[in-house]
Each structure stands twice: as C-alpha cells, then as structure tokens.
Amino acid sequence: MLCQICGNDKLVKFLDLGEHPACDFLLENQLPNEKRYRLDAHFCGTCGLMQLGHPLPPDVLFGENYHHIAALSASFLEHMKHLAEASAKRFALTDADLVVELGSNDGALLEAYKKFTPEVLGVDPSDIAEMAIKKGIPTLRKFFDAKVAADMVAEYGQAKLIASLNTFAHISQLDSFVTGVRELLTDDGVFISENHYLLDLIKELQYDFIYHEHSRYYSLRSLVYLFEKLGMEVFDVERLPTHSGSIRVFAGKKGAHPVSARVKDVLAEEDAAGLHKAETYVEFGKKVEAHKAAFTKMLSELKAAGHSIAGLTFPARAVTLLNYCGIGPETLSYITEGSPIKIGRYSPGTHIKCVDQNVLFGPEAPEYGVLLSWHIEKEIIPKFRAKGFKGKFIIPLPEPRVLN
Numbered sequence: 001m002l003c004q005i006c007g008n009d010k011l012v013k014f015l016d017l018g019e020h021p022a023c024d025f026l027l028e029n030q031l032p033n034e035k036r037y038r039l040d041a042h043f044c045g046t047c048g049l050m051q052l053g054h055p056l057p058p059d060v061l062f063g064e065n066y067h068h069i070a071a072l073s074a075s076f077l078e079h080m081k082h083l084a085e086a087s088a089k090r091f092a093l094t095d096a097d098l099v100v101e102l103g104s105n106d107g108a109l110l111e112a113y114k115k116f117t118p119e120v121l122g123v124d125p126s127d128i129a130e131m132a133i134k135k136g137i138p139t140l141r142k143f144f145d146a147k148v149a150a151d152m153v154a155e156y157g158q159a160k161l162i163a164s165l166n167t168f169a170h171i172s173q174l175d176s177f178v179t180g181v182r183e184l185l186t187d188d189g190v191f192i193s194e195n196h197y198l199l200d201l202i203k204e205l206q207y208d209f210i211y212h213e214h215s216r217y218y219s220l221r222s223l224v225y226l227f228e229k230l231g232m233e234v235f236d237v238e239r240l241p242t243h244s245g246s247i248r249v250f251a252g253k254k255g256a257h258p259v260s261a262r263v264k265d266v267l268a269e270e271d272a273a274g275l276h277k278a279e280t281y282v283e284f285g286k287k288v289e290a291h292k293a294a295f296t297k298m299l300s301e302l303k304a305a306g307h308s309i310a311g312l313t314f315p316a317r318a319v320t321l322l323n324y325c326g327i328g329p330e331t332l333s334y335i336t337e338g339s340p341i342k343i344g345r346y347s348p349g350t351h352i353k354c355v356d357q358n359v360l361f362g363p364e365a366p367e368y369g370v371l372l373s374w375h376i377e378k379e380i381i382p383k384f385r386a387k388g389f390k391g392k393f394i395i396p397l398p399e400p401r402v403l404n
Contacts, residue, residue, distance in 0.1 A: 003044040004051050004174055004216055005226045011042040013053065014281035015210070015288060020323045022056060022212050023316045025345035025354065036349065039320070041210055041217075043281045048221035048270070050198055050281070055215035058125070058143055058172050075379045077108060079242055080165070083192070084112035087161060091190055093117050097160035100152070100184065102144045102177075103167025107132025113161075121156060123148070145173050149180030158186045166243070168193040169214045178230045182253060191232070191251045193223075199275055200245025205398040206375075207288045208321040209243070219275055220247060220266045227251045236260040244375035292325050295400045299331050302368060309394075310366040311335035313380065314342060314354060318372035321396060323349040332370065336360055361388040368402070370394045 002009050019036040026034060040053040093099070099113045104122025110132070113120050122132055122139035132139045142148050162181055171177045181191050196209055198219045210217070224234045235257040236250040247266075250257070274280040302309060311318070311332045322328075328350040336357035337343050343356050359365065369384075371377055374395050381393060381403070393403040 001042065001053060003047060003049055004055075005049045005222055005229070006044065006047040008044050008046040011044050011051075012278045012281060013040060013042045014278070015041040015207070015285045017041075017207075017210065017320060017324045020212065020319060021348040023319050023348050025314075025342045025348065026351075027345060031346060031351055034349070037212060039210070039212065041281075043278055044222075045276065045278055047225040048198075048219040048276045049225075050217040050219075052210075052212070052215045055172065056212050058170070073376065073379070075376060076242065079240075080109040081112045083163075083165075083248075084109065084116065087163075087190075087192060088113065088116035091161060093160060095119070098157060100159040100162045102162065102164040102181075103170065104129065104132060104137070104139055107135055107137035107139065109163060109165060110137050111135065121152070121159075123152075144171070144180060145176040146180040146183065147176075149184045153184055158189065159184050160186050160189050162189065162191045163193075164191070165194045166196070166246075169195050169216045169218065172215065174216075174226070175230060178226060178232065182230060182232055185253060187253060188256055189252060190257070192248065193251070194240065194242070194246050194248045196243045197239070197245045197247040198222075199247075199270055199273060202275065202280060202284055203273065204244060205284070205287055205291060206244055207284075207291070207324075208317040208397060211316055211320045213316055218247070219270055220249070220263070221270055221276060223249050223251075224263070224267070228254075233257075233259070234263055237262050237266050239266070291397070291399070295396055296325050296327070298394070298400045298402075299327065299370075303331060307368055308333060308366040309368040309370060310360075311347075311352060312357075312360070312369040312371045312384070312393075313337060313373040314347060315373045315375075317375075319348050321372065322347065322352070328352060333366060334359075335372070336369075360384060360391070365389060366391055368392050368394055370396060372396070 017039040020039045021034050021036050038054045042053050043050050093116045097117050098119040100121050101110050102123050104124045105128050110120040110122055123144045125143045129139045129141050195218050198217045227234055232251050233254045234251050238248040240246040314335050329352045332352050334353050334355045337354045338357050342354045345354050369391050371393050395401050
C-alpha cells in the first residue's frame with residue numbers, strides 16, 4: 001500500500017475497525033444484500049497523511065440515493081453564508097468572476113455566492129445535485145478531475161475562486177483533482193478547502209469520523225506537501241469549530257499570494273502535539289478500544305435496568321460508531337430523523353429503523369436518546385428541548401456521558 005500523497009510504502013497501520021457498509025440507508029427488502037468493506041486506518045510518517053487502507057470506488061459512495069443535504073443544518077448554512085461573504089470581500093469578487101464549488105451538493109454555498117457574482121457553477125456526481133439544478137444553480141453531475149477541468153475552462157473560462165467544503169477528503173484521483181484545480185484557477189485565483197482536521201480527530205478521539213466516504217484525513221503538513229508537489233502553495237489557514245474541528249486552507253498558484261504567518265504557527269502546533277509521530281496514532285488506537293468497552297457497558301446497563309433508548313439523528317459518522325460498537329435494534333429501538341431521505345429506511349450495517357423525529361415530542365418518547373450528531377449538541381439539544389423532548393441525552397464521544 002502506498003501513501004496517497006507522497007507514495008511512501010512504509011505506512012503504519014494503527015486502527016482496524018472491522019468491516020463496515022457504505023453509508024446507504026436501506027429499504028427492508030435491501031437488507032439481506034447489503035455489502036460490507038474493510039475499514040482500517042494508516043499513518044504516513046513522510047508527509048503526515050492519515051488514510052484508509054481500502055478506499056472504495058467513488059461510484060459506490062456518491063451516486064444515486066446519496067444521503068447528505070448540506071442546508072439541513074442551520075448552523076452549517078450560516079457557516080456557508082459567512083464564508084461566501086468573507087471570501088468575496090477578501091478576494092474582491094466582481095460580477096464577472098466565476099465561482100466554482102466542487103462537491104456542490106444542494107447548491108447552498110453557491111446560492112450564498114450569488115449575492116456577489118451571478119457567475120457560479122457546481123460540480124457534483126450525486127443525485128442531490130438535482131436539488132441545486134432545480135433551484136437554478138448550474139451544476140455538472142460529474143466527478144471532477146483534470147480532464148473535466150480542461151472541458152470547464154474551454155466552456156466557462158477560468159475561476160477566480162474554487163471551493164471544496166468537506167469533499168476534498170472524498171476524492172479518489174487526488175493528483176488529477178489538484179491538477180484540475182490549478183488549471184481551472186485564474187493566475188490570482190484561490191482554492192478554499194475545508195476538511196475535518198486531523199489534529200482535532202486525534203486529540204478528541206473522534207474515531208466515528210473515520211468512515212468509507214473519507215479516504216484521507218489531513219494535517220496541514222500533508223496539504224502543504226500535496227500542493228507544493230503539484231505547483232501550488234498554501235498561503236493561509238484557519239481553524240474552525242465545524243464538525244468538532246475543521247481546517248480551512250487557502251491555496252493558489254505558487255507565488256501568487258503572500259504566505260500568512262498562520263501557516264507556520266499551525267505547523268508548529270502540529271509538531272508540538274506529536275501529530276507526525278507514529279506513537280501518537282498507536283496510542284489513539286488503544287483509546288478507541290477502551291471507548292468501545294465503556295460505551296457498550298453504559299448502554300447494556302441501561303437496557304438491563306429496563307430503560308428505553310433511541311438514537312437521535314443519523315450523520316454519516318454514526319455508521320462507524322454503531323457498527324464498530326455492535327449497537328443494533330436490540331439496544332436502540334429506533335433512530336429519529338428529520339431528513340425525508342432517511343425516514344422509513346434502515347441504518348447501514350446495524351439495520352435500525354429510522355423514524356420521524358416527532359416521536360420524541362409525544363407520549364411514546366424514549367427515556368434516553370443517544371445523540372449521534374454529538375458534534376453539534378449545542379445546536380440540537382436546545383431545539384429538542386424546546387419541542388418537548390423530556391428524556392436524557394447520551395453524548396457518546398469523546399467520553400460517554402449522560403445529560404439530564
């Protein structure tokens with residue numbers, strides 16, 4: 001196995017989570033034919049990348065019946081609006097500038113950019129892209145790479161700004177993708193990527209974020225290495241609270257923008273935290289095993305005492321948490337959801353039925369709810385309380401705890 005960025009063949013395997021399905025919500029008649037795939041994680045000491053050992057083909061993950069809709073989260077919708085406003089001002093977008101989003105989903109970010117330029121274009125292979133198209137956001141239903149980029153330049157011209165929010169870790173042909181970004185950008189253009197940050201994942205034991213959709217987990221060091229290799233340069237970086245810790249990286253063609261001191265500062269922070277040492281990852285793997293034991297013990301004791309428990313919300317990261325910990329319908333009576341794409345279907349691997357979240361606000365509400373979207377507990381808990389949920393919340397990570 002080779003590192004997906006630098007080609008190093010001496011990777012350190014530090015976590016084996018077993019076999020997991022892709023994040024597809026299934027109808028009852030689909031359950032017997034569900035496929036599972038090996039899920040393990042490896043660390044590269046040369047460039048600092050963490051990656052999956054057995055990444056899945058993109059058409060398995062991002063085709064029809066894709067589950068994620070960006071605009072369903074009010075906090076993330078506000079986050080996207082702020083990004084559009086701040087970047088439009090910083091990089092002086094004009095009406096003539098083209099803004100492209102790679103992995104544009106339902107078009108929510110491009111809708112925000114339309115306040116600053118009418119020239120927007122999305123690229124997304126999933127069926128969720130049809131939602132953007134219906135809203136009037138031009139969208140190419142394709143997997144982006146260097147060839148697609150060349151076709152886009154020929155038809156639409158180059159882009160002043162390209163964004164990729166929480167999709168840059170999904171792509172399979174990484175060098176072709178970055179080469180395409182470089183060729184699609186104007187000489188003074190900027191590529192803005194946001195990814196769940198490896199430092200936060202390791203420090204906060206966020207192992208549920210390791211799932212098949214994400215074949216790579218970036219440190220800033222690994223991104224600097226990647227862009228330099230392909231004729232680009234990281235010139236700024238920001239730490240973000242989204243998804244329990246993300247990193248926003250600004251890159252452009254080499255020499256096009258002055259490099260902020262923040263780049264050096266974040267690299268130093270990574271070194272101080274031991275993020276580029278194999279021992280850090282080996283210790284992380286031991287902590288994951290200990291968490292599984294503590295979490296399953298808590299739930300089994302509650303069930304043995306006769307309490308009712310349900311899962312609350314189902315982000316993609318819950319696939320790893322529930323499957324690795326072996327939590328199924330014998331523990332969680334159901335999982336509540338607000339997304340019509342998931343209601344009436346069954347959770348990947350564990351086959352727990354997803355039901356309308358309104359059940360939480362009536363007489364049949366469970367005594368305990370495992371908040372699977374624990375990373376946005378400050379957004380979700382007040383909403384559920386305001387609507388009438390009187391049960392106790394179980395926050396699964398980084399340490400299992402109960403909130404009355």
